[in-house]
Amino acid sequence: xxxxxxxxxxxxxxxxxxxxxxxxxxxxxxxxxxxxxxxxxxxxxxxxxxxxxxxxxxxxxxxxxxxxxxxxxxxxxxxxxxxxxxxxxxxxxxxxxxxxxxxxxxxxxxxxxxxxxxxxxxxxxxxxxxxxxxxxxxxxxxxxxxxxxxxxxxxxxxxxxxxxxxxxxxxxxxxxxxxxxxxxxxxxxxxxxxxxxxxxxxxxxxxxxxxxxxxxxxxxxxxxxxxxxxxxxxxxxxxxxxxxxxxxxxxxxxxxxxxxxxxxx
Numbered sequence: 001x002x003x004x005x006x007x008x009x010x011x012x013x014x015x016x017x018x019x020x021x022x023x024x025x026x027x028x029x030x031x032x033x034x035x036x037x038x039x040x041x042x043x044x045x046x047x048x049x050x051x052x053x054x055x056x057x058x059x060x061x062x063x064x065x066x067x068x069x070x071x072x073x074x075x076x077x078x079x080x081x082x083x084x085x086x087x088x089x090x091x092x093x094x095x096x097x098x099x100x101x102x103x104x105x106x107x108x109x110x111x112x113x114x115x116x117x118x119x120x121x122x123x124x125x126x127x128x129x130x131x132x133x134x135x136x137x138x139x140x141x142x143x144x145x146x147x148x149x150x151x152x153x154x155x156x157x158x159x160x161x162x163x164x165x166x167x168x169x170x171x172x173x174x175x176x177x178x179x180x181x182x183x184x185x186x187x188x189x190x191x192x193x194x195x196x197x198x199x200x201x202x203x204x205x206x207x208x209x210x211x212x213x214x215x216x217x218x219x220x221x222x223x224x225x226x227x228x229x230x231x232x233x234x235x236x237x238x239x240x241x242x243x244x245x246x247x248x249x250x251x252x253x254x255x256x257x258x259x260x261x262x263x264x265x
């Protein structure tokens with residue numbers, strides 16, 4: 001099995017506010033074995049500390065270092081493109097914290113980038129401001145391409161949909177970070193300190209989780225507890241390494257490998 005894991009959250013660990021059976025046990029087993037892992041999420045709304053608190057309510061104790069969000073990915077990208085860059089930000093706490101920690105200045109006059117992220121702060125006044133900044137030379141970046149995201153109350157517009165409005169209004173194309181952009185997978189893998197063939201992705205979405213991993217040659221396991229149905233998998237030119245009913249199946253696989261190792265020791 002893999003020496004480390006990149007793990008999507010919604011659809012893999014939980015659905016809305018309900019934990020998926022076997023998820024907590026799998027993460028606790030990784031912790032017990034000292035297996036490195038990162039939760040890899042396209043949602044830029046919450047900071048790692050916020051996510052630690054959320055997982056704590058489910059009875060799962062993790063570290064802020066166990067999260068790599070689209071906000072971190074965006075900050076890493078901007079710093080590598082322009083170390084002293086500035087940004088006009090449309091997004092919430094998680095994105096703001098990640099950009100601040102990366103040393104990116106906030107500028108509403110002449111920023112290098114207009115950055116669009118997850119959240120409910122999008123309004124006509126902000127759109128108008130962003131449109132004028134883009135017309136004056138700022139570059140458009142989105143934390144992820146998802147056009148919608150799930151909530152307990154139902155779907156809501158995602159970052160990709162918000163970025164599309166600005167694209168339509170300005171004629172400029174947004175550069176989308178997050179999954180499936182290979183940059184996110186490379187940076188996450190480096191945080192684990194592992195090679196490509198030592199890392200595995202666990203996700204529920206063919207278009208993001210599985211595609212991004214496949215493009216880099218990272219083994220990818222598709223779980224059927226999220227957005228993808230088994231009957232649609234064959235439609236995609238890229239395929240997962242394995243299809244699992246849920247993350248609990250991986251728990252069983254890990255236990256089998258561990259039992260075999262104990263028997264041969």
